[in-house]
Amino acid sequence: MSHPSQFSLLRKRRFLPFFVTQSLGALNDNLFKQSLILAILYKLSIDGDRGIWVNLCALLFILPFFLFSALAGQFGEKYAKDRLIRLIKLGEIAIMLVGAMGFAFDHLALMLVALFAMGTHSALFGPVKYSILPQTLHEDELVGGNGLVEMGTFLSILAGTIGAGVMLSTSHYTTVVSVVIVSVAVLGYLTSRAIPRAPADTPDLRLNWNIFSESWATLRMGLNQTPAVSRSVVGNSWFWFVGAIYLTQIPAYAKDWLYGDETVVTLILTVFSVGIALGSMLCEKLSGRKVEIGLVPFGSFGLTLFGLLLWWHSGQMPQNIQANDWLGVLGFSQAWWVLLDILGLGIFGGFYIVPLYALIQSRTAEHERARVIAANNILNALFMVVSAIVTIVLLGMAKLTIPELFLVVSLMNIAVNAYIFKIVPEFSMRFMIWLLGHSMYRVEHKGLEVIPEEGAALLVCNHVSFVDALLIGGAVRRPIRFVMYYKIYNLPVLNFIFRTAGTIPIAGRAEDEVIYEQAFRRIAEYLNDGELVCIFPEGKLTTDGQISEFKAGVTRILECTPVPVIPMALQGLWGSFFSRDPDKGIFRRLWSRVTLIAGTAMAANEATQKKLRERVTELRGDVL
Known part of the structure; x- marks a missing residue:
C-alpha cells in the first residue's frame, strides 16, 4: 500500500498554516538578531570592545529560555494552542515595532530590549510548537511532520542570516531592516489565523508564576519520564551542545583554515543547513513513516565520523594565499572535502534530532507534553551555555586549534551517546533491527x-x-x-x-x-x-x-x-x-x-x- 510523502502535509490546513507560521518566526528571529550583530560590528558608534556587545546579544537571546520556558510549558497545556500561537504572534509584531524604532534612531538600548523580547517570544513559542504536532498529525505523519519543521527551521535560520547581511549592505539599511522585520511579523500573525483549533490538554491546570521553582519542577518532570523519553531529552540537548560549537566556530574556521571571506561563511552555513534539511526529509523514508529511534545511533555514528573527517581534512589548504571569496575557495579540491564533511554533519544531525523530537512527542502523556518540551528547551539553553564555556576553555586555556576542538567534540559524542544507549538499550536494539532491514x-x-x-x-x-x-x-x-x-x-x-x-x-x-x-x-x-x-x-x-x-x-x-x-x-x-x-x-x-x-x-x-x-x-x- 503506497503512502503519500510528507510533502503532502503542505497541502493540508491542519499543518500548512502552522508550518509557515513557525518558519516565519525562525526567519524573523535570525533577521533581527543577525542584523543587530552586524550593526554593532560595522554600523553603530559604540565605545569599547564590540565583541563584548556581540556576546551580550547572544546572552540576551538565550536568557529567556532559562527564565520563561517553564511558564511557556504551563501555558501550552492550560490554553488552546491555536489561540496561544496567535497571541504570541501579536506580541511579535509589538516587539518588532520596538526593534524597528531602535534601528530607525540608532538606539542600541531599544534594539537590545527587542532582542530579549524576541528571545522571550521564542521561549514561549517552543513548547506550543512541538506539542501541537501530535495533536494535529496522525501517528504515521509525526516523523514526516517533524522533519518538515526541522527543515523549515534551519532553512529559515539560513535565510535570516543571509538576509541580514544583504540588508546591512544597503545604504538605507535602517529603513530596510525596520520594514522587513515588521512585515515578517505581520505575515506570521496572518498565517497563524488559519491554524485550526487545537484545544487545551489540561485547562484546569493551576499556573505557578514563580519562574524559579516552576523551572526546577519542569526540569525534574522532563528528566523523570520513562528512560527512553528522559534520555531523549538529554540526547536532544547534546545535539544543540555540538551544533552550537560548530556554528559558533564557522566564521573563524572559514577565515583561518579556508582563507575565505564572509561569502565562505555563508557557503558553509548553506551547506550545513541544506544537510540538516536533507537529513530531516530522509527520516520519514528511512523510518518507514513510524517513530524509528534506531536512526538515532545511526545519526550519532555519522556525527562522530564526519566530525573526525572534518578534523582530518582541515589544514590541507595551500598556505599563504589571499582571502578568497566562495568561488575562489571552491577552486581548491581540499575545500570540497571540508564541505562534504560539513554536509555529512548536517545530514546525520537530521537523522539524530528528528526521531528524538518525535519520540518525546509520542511517548509523553498529553497533559505533560508541553511541560516536558519546556524542560527540553531549558536543558537545551543550559547545554548551549556550557558549550560556550567548554569552547573558551579548550581554545583559550588549553590552546587547541579549531580543528582540534572538532576532534574533541567528536570523541565526546562517542562517550555521551554510549552512555545514553547503555542506559536505554532500546536505541541500540532498534538500530540493529533497522540496520538488518536496510542491509x-x-x-x-x-x-x-x-x-x-x-x-x-x-x-x-x-x-x-x-x-x-x-x-x-x-x-x-x-x-x-x-x-x-x-x-x-x-x-x-x-x-x-x-x-x-x-x-x-x-x-x-x-x-x-x-x-x-x-x-x-x-x-x-x-x-x-x-x-x-x-x-x-x-x-x-x-x-x-x-x-x-x-x-x-x-x-x-x-x-x-x-x-x-x-x-x-x-x-x-x-x-x-x-x-x-x-x-x-x-x-x-x-x-x-x-x-x-x-x-x-x-x-x-x-x-x-x-x-x-x-x-x-x-x-x-x-x-x-
Missing part, C-alpha cells in the same frame, strides 16, 4: 494497518529464519513481545536484542517444564496489559520452506486470554542466509526482497489451529 533484506509490508493502534492482540506467523522476529518488529509500529524457542533466544548478539525487546523464551514441555510454564504466564501478563504478542505456532524453523502443523500452544493462550488474532505471513526468506535452506549462501540472497503480509483479524473463538494454519498458508501463497 541484508528489503522488507515490504502489506495489510499491516489491520494491527490495532492500541489494545491486546495475538500475532501468528510462519517461521522461516532466525531473524523473523527482527523483521516483524522492524515493520510494525507498536512494540511486540515475541515468543521464541529458548535456544534461538540465547544466540550470541541476537540475545541482546531479544532481551531488550522483552522477548519470551519458551521450551517444549518435555524439554524444560519450568521455562514452558513461565512462558505462558508472561504471555498472559502481556496480553492482559493490552500489548501485542507474536508467536510462531510451528514451534520450529521450517527445514523445507513449507509451513508445518501448528502446535496446541496457540489454543492454550486464547483459552486463558481471548484476544483478537491476526494471521501473518513472511514471503521470500527461504534460501536467505539465516534460513535452514541447505543451498543458502551469504551472497546468493544478499539484500533479499521479503514481504510481510497481515490478514483480517479473527475472533479468539474462531482461531483454531487448523483455521489459523490455513489462513497463514493462504497469505504466504506460493512465494517461499
